[in-house]
Amino acid sequence: MCAMPVRKEATLPLARYDKETLKFFYETMVKIRNFELTVEKFFFDGEIPGFVHLYIGEEATATGVMANLRKTDYIQSTHRGHGHTIAKGADLKHMMAELFGKSTGSCKGKGGSMHIADFSVGMLGANGIVGGGFTMATGAALAQKMQKTDGVAVAFFGDGASNRGTFHEAANMAAAWKLPVIFLCENNQWASTTPYRTTTSVDDIADRAQGYGMPGVIVDGNDVFAVYEAAKELIERARRGEGPAILECKTYRIKGHFVGDPEMYRTKEEVQKVLEETDPIPRFEARVLKAKAMTKKELETIRTRVEKELAEALEFARTSPEPEVSALYEGLYV
Amino acid sequence: MKTITFSQATLEAMQEEMARDERVFVMGEDIARQGGIFGQFKGLPAQFGTGRVMDTPISETAIVGACIGAALAGMRPVADMHFADFAGVCFDEIYNQMAKIYYMFGGQKPVSMVLRAPDGLVNQAAAQHSQSLEAFFCHIPGLKVVIPSNPADAKGLLKAAIRDDNPVIYFEHKALFSMKGEVPEEEYVTPIGKAKVVREGKDVTLVSYSMTMNLAVKAADMLEKEGISVELIDLRTISPIDKETILNSVAKTSRLAIAHEAVKQGGVGAEISAIVAEEAIDCLDAPIVRVGAPFTPVPFARPLEQAYRITPDKIAAAVRGMM
Ligand SMILES: Cc1ncc(C[n+]2csc(CCOP(=O)(O)OP(=O)(O)O)c2C)c(N)n1
Numbered sequence: 001m002c003a004m005p006v007r008k009e010a011t012l013p014l015a016r017y018d019k020e021t022l023k024f025f026y027e028t029m030v031k032i033r034n035f036e037l038t039v040e041k042f043f044f045d046g047e048i049p050g051f052v053h054l055y056i057g058e059e060a061t062a063t064g065v066m067a068n069l070r071k072t073d074y075i076q077s078t079h080r081g082h083g084h085t086i087a088k089g090a091d092l093k094h095m096m097a098e099l100f101g102k103s104t105g106s107c108k109g110k111g112g113s114m115h116i117a118d119f120s121v122g123m124l125g126a127n128g129i130v131g132g133g134f135t136m137a138t139g140a141a142l143a144q145k146m147q148k149t150d151g152v153a154v155a156f157f158g159d160g161a162s163n164r165g166t167f168h169e170a171a172n173m174a175a176a177w178k179l180p181v182i183f184l185c186e187n188n189q190w191a192s193t194t195p196y197r198t199t200t201s202v203d204d205i206a207d208r209a210q211g212y213g214m215p216g217v218i219v220d221g222n223d224v225f226a227v228y229e230a231a232k233e234l235i236e237r238a239r240r241g242e243g244p245a246i247l248e249c250k251t252y253r254i255k256g257h258f259v260g261d262p263e264m265y266r267t268k269e270e271v272q273k274v275l276e277e278t279d280p281i282p283r284f285e286a287r288v289l290k291a292k293a294m295t296k297k298e299l300e301t302i303r304t305r306v307e308k309e310l311a312e313a314l315e316f317a318r319t320s321p322e323p324e325v326s327a328l329y330e331g332l333y334v
Numbered sequence: 335m336k337t338i339t340f341s342q343a344t345l346e347a348m349q350e351e352m353a354r355d356e357r358v359f360v361m362g363e364d365i366a367r368q369g370g371i372f373g374q375f376k377g378l379p380a381q382f383g384t385g386r387v388m389d390t391p392i393s394e395t396a397i398v399g400a401c402i403g404a405a406l407a408g409m410r411p412v413a414d415m416h417f418a419d420f421a422g423v424c425f426d427e428i429y430n431q432m433a434k435i436y437y438m439f440g441g442q443k444p445v446s447m448v449l450r451a452p453d454g455l456v457n458q459a460a461a462q463h464s465q466s467l468e469a470f471f472c473h474i475p476g477l478k479v480v481i482p483s484n485p486a487d488a489k490g491l492l493k494a495a496i497r498d499d500n501p502v503i504y505f506e507h508k509a510l511f512s513m514k515g516e517v518p519e520e521e522y523v524t525p526i527g528k529a530k531v532v533r534e535g536k537d538v539t540l541v542s543y544s545m546t547m548n549l550a551v552k553a554a555d556m557l558e559k560e561g562i563s564v565e566l567i568d569l570r571t572i573s574p575i576d577k578e579t580i581l582n583s584v585a586k587t588s589r590l591a592i593a594h595e596a597v598k599q600g601g602v603g604a605e606i607s608a609i610v611a612e613e614a615i616d617c618l619d620a621p622i623v624r625v626g627a628p629f630t631p632v633p634f635a636r637p638l639e640q641a642y643r644i645t646p647d648k649i650a651a652a653v654r655g656m657m
Contacts, residue, residue, distance in 0.1 A: 074403075074406075098440075105440065106439075106442075107439045107440035107442070108440030108441065109440070110439070110440045115438045115439065117439040117442060118442075119406070119439070119443050120442075128430070129430050132399075132427075132430065132431060134399070135395055135400050135402070136399050136402050136406065136431065137403055138399065138403060139399060139401055139402055139403025139404040139405070139406075139407070139411075140404065140406060140407040141403075142400055142403070142404050142409075143403070143404040143406075143407030143408055143409045146385065147407075147409075153403070166395055166396070166399065169395045169399075170399065170400075172396070173390065173391055173393055173396045173400065330441075331436060331437050331440065331441040332436075332437055333476075333478070334436065334444045334499040334500055
């Protein structure tokens with residue numbers, strides 16, 4: 001019922017991409033995937049508490065978008081925010097420590113997975129409130145415009161979140177004022193246990209762009225090249241002062257809604273099929289190897305580097321101290 | 335000193351702060367072209383341009399959300415709610431985002447913004463345009479809530495709110511906008527978090543704020559003539575509350591009355607009563623008395639609104655009853 005529509009791969013020749021970009025694509029996607037697998041393991045082991053929502057299967061989206069952003073651009077994330085945070089360049093050590101609830105975490109152990117944030121790289125926060133980020137990203141874009149930078153803001157959101165009123169208020173305001181904000185829909189086909197088509201009035205979220213007088217573009221969200229190209233065009237347009245856009249990336253949520261979700265609402269076969277046909281990481285590998293744009297050895301080196309970085313982050317998180325109870329009252333006011 | 339209206343005083347605060355700091359801007363419905371429904375923004379766009387004094391779509395959620403985002407990106411926004419009653423539309427932005435971002439993200443960046451919320455009973459505006467909703471906001475850690483009772487404080491507190499790095503809710507009573515009062519000529523700010531002992535007295539402490547403070551003054555005058563000496567406290571900030579000033583006064587007078595326009599149930603008066611009951615019950619010679627509105631929506635018809643409304647007589651009667 002909810003299988004991902006298969007879309008054509010981006011067909012631009014890989015020679016267009018320099019080695020750095022290709023490496024960024026691969027390294028970021030692998031980093032997110034392995035980070036999430038590690039988090040899943042330690043959640044089940046009981047070391048990571050709270051609610052955890054994994055991003056596995058959607059790595060190409062964050063990666064393709066963020067490859068177009070600068071550190072000074074802003075993003076607003078969702079409750080499924082680890083991937084966005086990593087792709088925006090956050091330090092894995094402090095991220096992991098935050099998930100473990102340690103004092104060395106990026107939010108000093110006050111946020112956890114659902115409220116991860118790293119302002120030092122322009123990541124203005126995950127959100128426990130679905131649809132909380134639209135208006136704030138719009139404001140961050142407004143600030144960029146007022147400060148006369150050519151910076152942009154990106155609001156990540158799910159297909160479910162697109163039905164919140166916040167989306168519509170933000171889209172109208174951003175379009176009316178031509179703000180440099182990209183509404184970045186990760187349509188992973190599911191909102192918790194609910195298939196997207198049963199609650200949403202349009203086939204494609206991007207169609208809603210028409211109602212606000214902005215471009216709406218749809219791409220295969222599991223093809224990092226396709227996401228990169230589409231995001232590039234819209235982001236450059238926003239930087240030129242031509243206003244907001246919606247980019248809908250069709251993807252698929254491989255894991256349950258949250259870690260521990262019994263997933264009674266779909267079959268294992270459905271998930272398996274998507275994994276086999278469209279998993280963004282093997283797809284990337286096959287494509288660059290075939291085009292001889294990267295070698296097996298290069299891919300291997302990247303994977304080893306990521307493993308090492310992740311092992312260090314884990315060690316840091318596990319050995320960091322928990323916050324002192326006195327921190328409870330710290331940081332309410334400046 | 336000069337004599338100006340409350341609305342003029344808030345305008346001066348905006349003008350001075352916008353001139354002092356170019357990061358300060360204001361957005362809301364009908365504020366630029368119209369000058370605000372209470373004239374509180376008149377002339378501001380001419381001075382600073384519509385790039386800094388912005389008419390928004392009717393999108394309270396987007397107004398507050400955008401101000402939060404702009405604050406995180408280095409600006410110091412002031413959001414105008416038109417009527418405090420409309421803050422329910424964007425309550426999520428207020429209590430889940432604006433109030434929590436600094437704490438929840440481990441102190442990475444405060445949300446330095448002001449939310450202006452014209453509140454209170456005026457002109458038989460009835461249930462959805464006359465509410466005093468301040469108690470909701472006092473229940474949320476992370477927000478500061480200020481609520482002036484006169485032009486001088488209106489100016490000083492608004493300036494302080496704009497300069498404060500924390501999110502501040504600024505309640506301005508609609509019936510006060512036309513009130514005239516003396517305001518210093520020179521630059522000043524009114525510190526947030528400090529109540530003011532408006533008048534010293536020895537028999538009873540009467541705590542109030544906003545419009546009702548002016549009624550409390552009249553009540554105190556009446557009581558004074560009857561030989562009851564009232565110590566009057568204007569809270570000015572209702573979150574965080576200035577416990578010290580209240581407790582010191584109660585230690586002196588041994589009696590506490592609180593008066594506000596908002597419904598009594600769950601109101602700011604309840605919080606103050608509880609503070610004094612917890613920390614100074616031994617000082618009290620009489621039960622604490624609260625004067626607040628009945629537990630109903632604000633009614634429309636004149637006699638009903640009249641019955642609903644707090645008056646100097648009601649306050650004086652309550653205080654008399656505790657002597
Ligand atoms: C305002 C709000 N309503 C409901 C929830 C509970 N909830 C958390 S995630 C979720 C589904 C979100 O779906 P979508 O936006 O498509 O994002 P996805 O989980 O697919 O990434 C729901 C209903 C919430 N956190 N906030």
